[in-house]
Amino acid sequence: MATRLSDVAARAGVSVKTVSNVINDYPHITARTRAKVEAAIAALDYKPNVSARSLRKGRSDFIALAIPEMGSPYFAELGAAISRAAKRRGITVLIDQTEGESAAERFVLDGMRGQLIDGIIFSPLATAPAKLTSADTGKPLVLLGERPAGGQFDRVAVDSVRASYDATTHLLSLGRHRIAAIGVGGTSTGAVRRKGYRKALKAAGMPHDPALELAATGYHRLDGAASMRELLALPEPPDAVFCFNDLLALGALRTLADAGLRVPEDIAVVGFDDIEDGRYHSPSLTTISPDKEWLADNAVALLLDRIAGNGGSTHRDLTVPHTLQIRESTAG
Amino acid sequence: MATRLSDVAARAGVSVKTVSNVINDYPHITARTRAKVEAAIAALDYKPNVSARSLRKGRSDFIALAIPEMGSPYFAELGAAISRAAKRRGITVLIDQTEGESAAERFVLDGMRGQLIDGIIFSPLATAPAKLTSADTGKPLVLLGERPAGGQFDRVAVDSVRASYDATTHLLSLGRHRIAAIGVGGTSTGAVRRKGYRKALKAAGMPHDPALELAATGYHRLDGAASMRELLALPEPPDAVFCFNDLLALGALRTLADAGLRVPEDIAVVGFDDIEDGRYHSPSLTTISPDKEWLADNAVALLLDRIAGNGGSTHRDLTVPHTLQIRESTAG
DNA sequence: CTGAAAGCGCTTACAG
């Protein structure tokens, strides 16, 4: 165990500097020297010590991804995509679950894992980015999600207003008149998506009905199921529902199945996220599909660019492409 | 930025050794000295450099979790639970996605991330643990899953034979006679679960019918849907199906819905894993529910115990408690 | 192209 650089140097008959040069792919090394060193590395099964390297260089090639919960399908899929995108670039991702708690989010930003991390991709829930300053982090940070970056950070996000407008317009095009929305409360996600929802109604010359706009405590199946029950209890229930994420929609579908209502005949349902569950559900779920690979790739690229010291003081705001995936929950 | 231990020492008017003692909670420090140091730490917003600490101590308090894919619900839920369990003990988890590829698994074990990691929790897919030696890892390793540890490693796993026996027996108790199994092929998971399935049939005095045992390429919804189509094409289709994980079951349910068959009236379905999707599906999915919190907690505890140098040469094999969750897919 | 040496920020015997 514990073979060191100097062991490799001794075996290859060169200086440690030369070995280091080979490992780090520096120029000006003869092919013969390189071969000798590589043979020694292989023979000794040498692995560089990342702690030492990181201590010396001030860079670790580790980045953090802070998300509310990795057990949630959207974040699980996103985390998987970001890990893959980072690995392609030789970077390792540390995943932090904040559970959406302010203290945990603060801790992640504050600590930056004792300077091990080179930068962070942060999906805030409790923390308002506007309240953050770069002093809080000390290291590059890329924001994910709806919350405005306040011009202080780079950010990559779906155009949620536009996407919600698209989803609602689709429901309208089906001839639905009473279109409910689930998930309006609380988070800024709710506020932004409601904006697009209302905008679409307005464009169609329809007023929005506050009774059809349901807040949700969380964005889980449980919340969607409960909200749907409320909607069904209305004197005049909706004929369509736009749920602000797929989990809410899946919960709503469950309530509709229990109530014996047909989807989409009695009520059409649209979600947001395009998680795998929705594609296989019966009925399969019509949803807004953000390009997660694009998101992952660009978030990582943006962060690495910052870490490399590029970009200056102007912050970039990237819009993730999205499409509307029409499936059975609106199209029979 | 970059406040160092010596800065804290200077400000507090003590030696670096004393500051280090305070940070590491060593005894023999007067309350007054401790207060002075803590004030200086707070004033300077000092954070210890983990690279330096890890280099010096040879321990990082980081462990790795190597799983096939974190986007898959079971592993996402498990990863979340393991991260939480580790955090409770002051340990950080690095998640490695191996995609079930042999090379990636080898890389994780080999590299151990350049000695940064103190140990690993490993859920192998391609690598046979029997082929591993502790020399491959050099650091403590805890195995997850069906594959026998060959007496060389600690392991924590569900008793899959028993669980599969339970699932099949439940179907039998419902009076079903043609009980199919999906997922028998390829992995050792398939082999082990088939063993329990056949055992239950045998105990009930029923022969097993090879035509009803379907191999699956993967353990995803897609595979379950395809296998179910094959079963329905049989001259005499089954009246019950035991799917070796929930994703397969969810795919099978999709096929049944498309075919217009009623669950459980026409065909009863049981899964394995108890992922959240199954609980909200309509019909909700009867499944084997392994105690994931227990699994996470014990896997982490076991690994930390090893890292601490305990346990000697005898390896422990822990059995995760499981229950059968009876839901609509078998109980109307 | 290579060698000898300093230093990244800690922890830890070793003296006092």
Next chain:
DNA sequence: CTGAAAGCGCTTACAG
């Protein structure tokens, strides 16, 4: 209880 010093394994100016 505290101080001065070595050393963990690298990378990197600095000379040659």
